[in-house]
Amino acid sequence: ISSKKEEIRDMAFCKQFFAKETSQIQSAIDKVEKDIEDALQALEGKQKHLREKRSAADKNAADLINFTQLRDQSLVKLEKYSSDFESLKIQHGFTDEPHLIRLFQQSIDAEKVALEISQFDQKLAITANRIQELEAEEGVLVFQEEAFQELSTLFHELKITAESSQNQVLLLDKEIQETTAKLAEKKVLQADFAKLEIRESYLKELDNMFRGSGFVKFVSSIYLKELCNTANVRFMKLCKNQLSLDIDEDNTFWVIDYLNGGKNRLLKTLSGGQTFQASLCLALALAEKVKALNQADQSFFFMDEGFGALDKNALRVVFETLKSLRHENRIVGIISHVEELQQEIGVFANVELDPERGSRVSYSY
Template structure:
């Protein structure tokens, strides 16, 4: 009987020792897992840093950095121009930048498919060009902190059909509602009917260029 009790005590002691060893092993495993997680985290950071270094290396190689900056600026310009272009086309068209920094058009009247800017009509091309030009002017005005709100359009209307000219006129009227001073240089007669205050430059064989002011006629 005493022998049996002694054996049971020895067995209990052995199991307790085994439990201590198991707890110690579990602790070591947890510490190893934590260390492994930290190593993996550090490795991911190193990989990300390495990728950034490779990106910076490619940017500073040749004209890479200039292309990178110009791409960002062009995208910002496109986004700003779209605020106007999308409204002018009555939510039908928007401009996008291709991977090689060219413009393309997304046509929401054709299931949102993209197409070349060369497929735009004369009036739509004017709206796109004007939207980009105004976005650029606004950006320059913001950088220089200028209070001037004057914009000049030099020709570009002679090859437009009547429908496209109507789009141009409507677009210019929206600029007037924005309190922008818009100057237009054109040989198109219809322009005079739409613009109240204008100067007419006429060539006289004897006296040279003559200036006629609409408000004096």
């Protein structure tokens, strides 16, 4: 029994010892793994740094090759420029290189110097040509004193004659100045006379106006022109700037055709749809004048028929125009039997004839 107990105690001690050793071994293994991971990370960092250094080295090698080529090319150019410089010094006579360098270091306006040289060359050429011309003239190379004295005497006589002529010119200039002043005064008088003539024509026109119905016709023509200008704002939109209305001195309406060079046409040459459009625009313009005189916020506009002669496109344009009047604070009433137009109207009163009960009225509201 005692040996059995000792055996059991030994086994427990061995178990406890091996458990402690296993824990230490596991800790050692974990530490080794961590060291391996740290070593791997460090290895990756070193490899990345090595790759960057290799890339930088490759770039530096390529740059070195490029710089070497540029250096060789620059040396070739330098040799060529040096050779050209020596040749140009000999060609232009500047063999003293220090003096030439000092000349380059001075601040010289090249354009100004070139211009002065060019002007000097031109003057030199002109002078040379003049000398050649003088030498080619008769008597220049062979000068005679007697002939010179005769020419001097003739010159003095001509000078006296010229002075006399100059005095006459001065007298003529004085007369010209006096005549010019009189002409200026005449222009002023003519301008005053023209103003008086214009005033006389105005007075005659006023006199004619106040005789009979002339003044009424004058005032009506002004209002008709304003009415025509107001109507043209819509009429030109409806006809796409192809036509416009005009009125002459006799208060007669005309049509300007811009597709035909802006020539005037009679109103009767318009189509049915165009005639309706012109009438509609004139009526709307007249309604605007009445609205302005009455200073009303709203105006009611009534249209009775007049749509039968219009095609579908003209009906669409006219109806869009009538719908746009809503934004102008207007009320438009339409009487029509045209079905296409009836379909476009939202608020209406429909009148039907019943043979037995007479006219029956139905509403859309």
